[in-house]
Amino acid sequence: MDFKMTGEQETFRREIQDFLLNEIKAGTFQPTPDAWLEGFSPEFSRKIAGQGWIGLTWPRKYGGQERGYLDRLIYTEEVLRYGAPVCAHWPGDRQVGPSLIHYGTEEQREQFLPKIIRGEMFFCLGMSEPESGSDLASLKTRAEEKDDCFIINGQKVWTGSAHRADFVYLVVRTDPDLPKHKGISEFIVDMKTPGIEVRPLVDLVGMHHLNEVYFDNVRVPKSALIGEKNNGWYQIAAQLDYERSGMERLMSNYPVFTALKDFVRDGDLMQNPLVSHKMAELEIEFEVGRLLIYRVAWVLSQGQVPNFESALAKTYGTDFEQKLANTAMEVLGLSGQVLEGPRAALLGMATRSYLFSPGYSIQGGTSEILKTIIATRGLGLPTGK
Amino acid sequence: MDLSLSEGQEMLKKMARDFLVNECPKTLVREMEEDESGHSAELWRKMAGQGWLGLVFPEKYGGMGMDFLDLAVLLEEMGRACLPGPYFSTVVLGGLTLLEAGSEEQKAELIPQIAAGDKIMTLALTEPSASYTPEGIETEARADGDDYVISGTKLFVPDAHIADYMICAARTGDRITLFLVDAKAPGISTTVLKTIASDKLCEVVFDKVRVPKANVLGEVGGGWALVENIIQRAAAAKCAEMVGGAQQVLEMTVDYSKQRVQFGRPIGSFQAIQHHCANMAIDVDGCRFITYQAAWMLSTGLPCTKEVAMAKAWTSDAYRRVTALGHQVHGGMGFIKDHDMQLYYRRAKAAEVTFGDAEFHRETVAREMGI
Numbered sequence: 001m002d003f004k005m006t007g008e009q010e011t012f013r014r015e016i017q018d019f020l021l022n023e024i025k026a027g028t029f030q031p032t033p034d035a036w037l038e039g040f041s042p043e044f045s046r047k048i049a050g051q052g053w054i055g056l057t058w059p060r061k062y063g064g065q066e067r068g069y070l071d072r073l074i075y076t077e078e079v080l081r082y083g084a085p086v087c088a089h090w091p092g093d094r095q096v097g098p099s100l101i102h103y104g105t106e107e108q109r110e111q112f113l114p115k116i117i118r119g120e121m122f123f124c125l126g127m128s129e130p131e132s133g134s135d136l137a138s139l140k141t142r143a144e145e146k147d148d149c150f151i152i153n154g155q156k157v158w159t160g161s162a163h164r165a166d167f168v169y170l171v172v173r174t175d176p177d178l179p180k181h182k183g184i185s186e187f188i189v190d191m192k193t194p195g196i197e198v199r200p201l202v203d204l205v206g207m208h209h210l211n212e213v214y215f216d217n218v219r220v221p222k223s224a225l226i227g228e229k230n231n232g233w234y235q236i237a238a239q240l241d242y243e244r245s246g247m248e249r250l251m252s253n254y255p256v257f258t259a260l261k262d263f264v265r266d267g268d269l270m271q272n273p274l275v276s277h278k279m280a281e282l283e284i285e286f287e288v289g290r291l292l293i294y295r296v297a298w299v300l301s302q303g304q305v306p307n308f309e310s311a312l313a314k315t316y317g318t319d320f321e322q323k324l325a326n327t328a329m330e331v332l333g334l335s336g337q338v339l340e341g342p343r344a345a346l347l348g349m350a351t352r353s354y355l356f357s358p359g360y361s362i363q364g365g366t367s368e369i370l371k372t373i374i375a376t377r378g379l380g381l382p383t384g385k
Numbered sequence: 386m387d388l389s390l391s392e393g394q395e396m397l398k399k400m401a402r403d404f405l406v407n408e409c410p411k412t413l414v415r416e417m418e419e420d421e422s423g424h425s426a427e428l429w430r431k432m433a434g435q436g437w438l439g440l441v442f443p444e445k446y447g448g449m450g451m452d453f454l455d456l457a458v459l460l461e462e463m464g465r466a467c468l469p470g471p472y473f474s475t476v477v478l479g480g481l482t483l484l485e486a487g488s489e490e491q492k493a494e495l496i497p498q499i500a501a502g503d504k505i506m507t508l509a510l511t512e513p514s515a516s517y518t519p520e521g522i523e524t525e526a527r528a529d530g531d532d533y534v535i536s537g538t539k540l541f542v543p544d545a546h547i548a549d550y551m552i553c554a555a556r557t558g559d560r561i562t563l564f565l566v567d568a569k570a571p572g573i574s575t576t577v578l579k580t581i582a583s584d585k586l587c588e589v590v591f592d593k594v595r596v597p598k599a600n601v602l603g604e605v606g607g608g609w610a611l612v613e614n615i616i617q618r619a620a621a622a623k624c625a626e627m628v629g630g631a632q633q634v635l636e637m638t639v640d641y642s643k644q645r646v647q648f649g650r651p652i653g654s655f656q657a658i659q660h661h662c663a664n665m666a667i668d669v670d671g672c673r674f675i676t677y678q679a680a681w682m683l684s685t686g687l688p689c690t691k692e693v694a695m696a697k698a699w700t701s702d703a704y705r706r707v708t709a710l711g712h713q714v715h716g717g718m719g720f721i722k723d724h725d726m727q728l729y730y731r732r733a734k735a736a737e738v739t740f741g742d743a744e745f746h747r748e749t750v751a752r753e754m755g756i
Contacts, residue, residue: 280751288695291678374663374667375663381659
């Protein structure tokens, strides 16, 4: 066992930190919790792209860097630490690109990967539906093959950034007669295609990043199919492991932690044992989470699929994020109620993060679903069927 | 970064697992709990034969020259097996302390005997104050000619009743000094306490025990810095044992929930049980990585006050949670003495409070956070 980062990795981390600190100093952005979900800034994404940090692990021939998963983890750890607005390129970088590399045609890879890498093309993910949340495989949005195209009808929900993405990575049913897991396919669809309507969903914080997306006789070319028709569920399974495995499941609201530490230091609150123990608990639990997520990257770097490790890391990590938000609110007391303005403590970050925090353990797989995955895939317990 | 065990560590782990399955079955564990000495001389000899008693000591002292991380791998298996006897006391508390603080002469004389399985050691640190701070030590050592004379009461001393040597922390004036004490010296009386883990913790009364000045370990008055290192090593080592115990409880619980049928199906197919098991798995993996990170840092000599404290704080609580959920899943079956669950449940609580409980280590973490 060796927990040490290589010199190159340490240099890479410092390089990212320096870049981000400079950008903060230049006023490009302010550290913000949940910025990977809400901080949509094409300009900033292009700056990140300019550094070569999108598609870090992808093949060079598409413009990638062919670096390791640990490098990518270092990159995500740092952009999350500083709450940088990386939402625009996040889904493309995290899962659309890897999925195309695994399942796409050469033509599709050439069409999309270089643009993702350059920060010129942004994706949203069309997965959940009103009747298909945790039971994603029951989804009903239909793609019917007709002549030279597919016709898509149905509705997606909780689609983050659908109102500003260029393309949607869409999961649909291509054969309603097959068992539910076997009739699913994946498509990449241009959001400007006629028949797509996006309606906003304002979350309980008052932010708009989620949407409903309606598909009404949307014609897409056959070349929009990713991978094999009706094999989509098995392609998604791996994709969900990527989606669940990252640092964003532990560090979504990390800027709150940084600000809370400053607040405690400035107020000399560590003298209060109740506060100091809460802070120590957070520090310890964060470190455990960090190691669990590094483990996922390490499993990936060994060429293995983290098929329960990522579920384990996410359910643990999102628990931590909720605890962080709540602990910050406990420390802030009355001041924690103020969302903005000069009386808002920690710039209102803890307050907004607290409001946002029920979402952590729901999005990307609820903790209950993930625990069932840990039990069945990880521990080999029998399924309930 | 490499989160797998090395080939050598995998081999050590497998050999240890096999050896302990054969040589330390639960029948022996139970027998040793009832046994007055709690120590099987036969098992001890066999462990020495495996090289375990010298595992972590340099070859020049008759050891195998392996490092603390290797020792952690072995301790994990020992925790899994609920190994009875004075291995932890002798190697972690005694031998490693000698290796750090002993003079060349002391090391050359004693460590080979430890490695050979000829000497049992322990650490007489805590007292009725039940604290891991220098203020908690009232036992006094007064200089008298060529000797020190030690008087006081030590409490929770593991395996003192069978030890050949004890390392005793005593007050010399305002400061603490460590002494290497012949455990059979006149004036020492030992009583085995009846404890939750039946792990032979003792009360040791020092009544004017004469110890030659040559038996001071390290500098006179320089003992507490050594004690801090001892506690750090012992806490990390205890975590490794706890990881092994927690892993075994998880495996027992998963096996049981696959076999136990209620409502016409294995209880492990019910989500309520699955989620208990998943929560246990999260805790066990958490324990594993935070513990091995600490052990790795100790091995490589990196400063790791905070990392060890994080490991012990987390693992203390997590192992307790794991055993509690294990009991819940086992139902009435796990509640009886004949079942193995109780062996782990009792040990988890003992391990939790030993070498600093979660509160103690959270305080260290709070200090180390630099805010």
